[in-house]
Amino acid sequence: MQNGFIMKGNICYTPGPDNLVIRENAFTVCEDGICRGVFDTIPDRYGGLKVIDCSGMLVIPGLVDLHTHAPQFAFRGSGMDFELLEWLDRVTFPEEMRYADEAYARSAYEIVVARLKQSAVTRVVLFGTIHTSSTLILADLMENSGLISYVGKVNMDRNAPQGLREESASYSAAETRRFVEECISRRYRHTKPIITPRFVISCTDELMRELGRIREEYNLPVQSHLSENPGEVLQVKELETEAAFYGDVYDRAGLFGRGANAVMAHCIYSEPEEVERILENGVWVAHCPESNMNLASGIAPIRRYLEKGIRVGLGTDVAAGTSESMFHAVTDAIKVSKLYWRYVDSDAKPLTFPESFYLATKGGGAFFGKAGSFEDGFDFDAVVLDDRILSFAHPLSVRDRLESAFYQELDQTGIVMKFAAGKQVI
């Protein structure tokens, strides 16, 4: 008897960005947490597996959120009338300071993890705060949630307010080692540490080098921010006169791909050299369209990145993004690409729904390995949606129902089941 199950439903996934596959009333097989593909009838070899009947419903891969900040959920949706640097000082940093208090951190992170659990997300790359113990609480909660995540203790040793600035590069590095060692000793199955310099502005060169050493020693991935906002880009230029460009600061410290997974949020103002380095080094771009609107940052040239073959996924970037809804991120990515085409570059054709769906599933999923698709050999991540609540006057095609479910954010009210790596989460 195999360990697994079969799911029946309208199975929708994107093997490629131009290829939205819709298999109506089809079967997908989960065996030992791995997807064995999609079939019109149940293959004999899986005849012994139980069938979860989701007939009529939409079955999609779990969504992958490549960039969000767990501590910022506490004020999400408020304080949106600022740009990045002012927003950090006035809204974000005061909240992040609270996480020095582990009791507060626990109660706040319990809310975050509960919301992620109820969302359409199966995999997420998370920022914590500079506080090692509180970030470990977040990691514990994520591990218990059944979701699959990278969790980062944030590093900041300059240009941060008292109370959110670590006392030295060596202290910050030592705390990072402690965080990584603790994650290892706790033997998490679904939760991994990730090196997390907040951004260049808040990390000295010495700290960056230390983080590069830790990254290499433990073979860890990296997450950070890159070229988000004109004010930020200018400040980086002033701080780092020897760097060829913003991302070069990460690269010189060994924190910018080159065989190791690295994901950089935003990349709106990446100059041509930086774009080339992102491509050469295999860095992922976490495109966070709502955040980029809310902070008036701008629009990342995602069409151009895709044409070049750059790896792109989507992120919600709470609390510059206002919720954990990756459905929102999918449709926002399309919307801003239309404005980019209209106002910035008329040769950059707008993203289509299948393309954006791909970015939020298989695109970002690649950061975790084989995830975000129902192809044979992929981790079995699935979300089942009941869209009857949307009440259409006449039956739509499954293709149209899927698109409408995203635009109407059915992830808020319509998720009836969710699996991450074959384990049921909802």
Added chain:
Amino acid sequence: MQNGFIMKGNICYTPGPDNLVIRENAFTVCEDGICRGVFDTIPDRYGGLKVIDCSGMLVIPGLVDLHTHAPQFAFRGSGMDFELLEWLDRVTFPEEMRYADEAYARSAYEIVVARLKQSAVTRVVLFGTIHTSSTLILADLMENSGLISYVGKVNMDRNAPQGLREESASYSAAETRRFVEECISRRYRHTKPIITPRFVISCTDELMRELGRIREEYNLPVQSHLSENPGEVLQVKELETEAAFYGDVYDRAGLFGRGANAVMAHCIYSEPEEVERILENGVWVAHCPESNMNLASGIAPIRRYLEKGIRVGLGTDVAAGTSESMFHAVTDAIKVSKLYWRYVDSDAKPLTFPESFYLATKGGGAFFGKAGSFEDGFDFDAVVLDDRILSFAHPLSVRDRLESAFYQELDQTGIVMKFAAGKQVI
């Protein structure tokens, strides 16, 4: 004993665009459907009225949707990868043809009205289709809903597909008269007819003149579309060589303000002369930010319109907008204004949350008279929101809770009560 009630809660409203008033644990009085203002304690003269205790909740004016299409709800959220003219031909017109069938229209409109009833909207300006009888069904359903609306039978006598093109200007005008007369004879209390040429492309000059006569004869308001998309604007220029600009076509027919209420959706590409005419004639602009992104139309210069003193409200514009959520419209208006500032006009500062909240309440409410505020003498429209579902880690200010409720679209899940002109709808 007076006819009315008192509501207690955190009362939030905008007497002006820069003036978000937050009255915590305050009382607002409804007397004969009219708001008598907001008070810290119950004035003696209202001592006999019952108190509806919404302590701790957010109490806001009903939202006003200045532009949406009832028949298009049937495919909302799908077919979003097109621009305006292609979208009309491929997605919208085929659906609108179905409304020749009154049984279909009834079942479809029942869904629309139920959704509007459950939404945060208390007042709405609706397009129907060309079909008089079906549009009367919509008007009946709206009247029974308790919501307050203008409902328009659409006029189209050119450049529309067979089945959606009225046979002549005189036929279209006669059907419009029939629609108006029926509305009058049915003695609606909350539902009024509105003259509704679809847009210049689909109406001959003869039809426009006929509609102008009907408008004047019955003293009716007008709704239409204006300067939405470059392709549309170009086609109007080709069709109407004698008009000074797009809106001049409406104006020459007596359908563009000048003492009569007229609301024009979009106004993205209005040239300076058109903008001046909008101002002089007192025409309302219905800003529909999500629609304008979805159809890649662009961004309307709302800051400039507000600076000039032009009347502006917000619209959802289903199905180019994807849902009836006016909370979505409020935050989208802010978001696109930030991109407009970033990419189009760096002197046009982004809309703030209070400004956009104002546009969606008192701004658009003015189209209906005194609506959209809790000031003394305004119609009593109120929505009560329970935001506990948002689960914040520490208490936010009421101001921040309000903003967050909008960004997180609490109108989908958090409405506990709604009143329109003093009558309870939810």
